[in-house]
Amino acid sequence: MNQYLLAAAVGAALVSGTAMAQDFKEGDWLVRARVVHLDAANKNSxxxxxxxxxxxxxxxxxxxxxxxKNLAAxxxxTVPQKQTVSLGGAPIGTLKHLPPTLTLQYHFDAPGFKPYVGAGINFTRFSSVNLPAPLDIKRNSWGGALQVGVDIPVAKDMYFNIDVKKVFIKTDVTDAGAKIDTFKVDPLLVGVGLGWKF
Known part of the structure; x- marks a missing residue:
């Protein structure tokens, strides 16, 4: 039912947004706030x-x-995110991660809405790692990021946003300093929110 309501809301926004759609231009800023669901891939070497x-x-x-009007960065x-770490499905500890990401985007010309694709780089810092000794993880991760989304105008200089990202995050798991696994978080991030153009 929620999926149908979301689809109806998007459809209504597309129709109502046609008259309000304006091209972005050089020097514009778009600030968005989103609610994002993180779905971890959880792959192990x-x-x-x-x-x-x-x-x-x-x-x-x-x-x-x-x-x-087409090219943007x-x-x-986000704020540091606390996660539960499990081994074989059983919780063994916690950690926090901070994953700032920078993407270069191309925004397509379309009537009534503004789709875009992006690609870039992610840096993730792991902190507050609480695992049973002698287990530990490498603290820093660099990886790529892919993105697709759409901005739908809902009022003057206000946009409804849907955004999907695949971010590549991995860390080495160590036992008494010896590497025993490469853990790939590689989350899929699906978000919705609002954006304001300045």
């Missing part, structure tokens, strides 16, 4: 070390700067 983290819903804020931010 060694199946004998089945490390995983939980899925969760989290807040996200991003800042987009337009170089022209987006900085995606």
């Amino acid at each position: 060694d199946p004998a070390v089945p490390v995983s983290i939980n899925n969760k819903t989290l807040p996200e804020v991003d800042f987009t700067y337009f170089f022209n 987006e900085l995606i931010l």
Whole structure:
């Protein structure tokens, strides 16, 4: 039922947004606030070390700067997120991660709505790692990010946003300093929110 309501809301926004749609231009800023669901891939290089983290819903804020009406850069931010770490499905500890992401986007010309695609880089910092000794993880991760989304005008300089990202995050799991696994979080992030153009 929720899916049908969301589809109806998007359809109504598309219809009502046609008259309000305006091209972005050089120097425009678009600031968005989203609610994002994180769905972790939880892949392990060694199946004998089945490390995983939980899925969760989290807040996200991003800042987009337009170089022209089609090309933009987006900085995606959140607060450090606490996750439960499990081994074989059983909780063994917790950690926090902070994953700022920078993407370069192309915004397509379309009547009534503004679809875009993006690609960029993610840096994730793991902190407050609480695992049973002698287990530990590498604290920093660099990886790519892919993005697709759409901005639908709902009022003057206000947009309803749907955004999907695939972010590549991994860390080494160690036992007494020796690497025993490469854990790939590689989450799919699905978000909805509102954006304001300045």
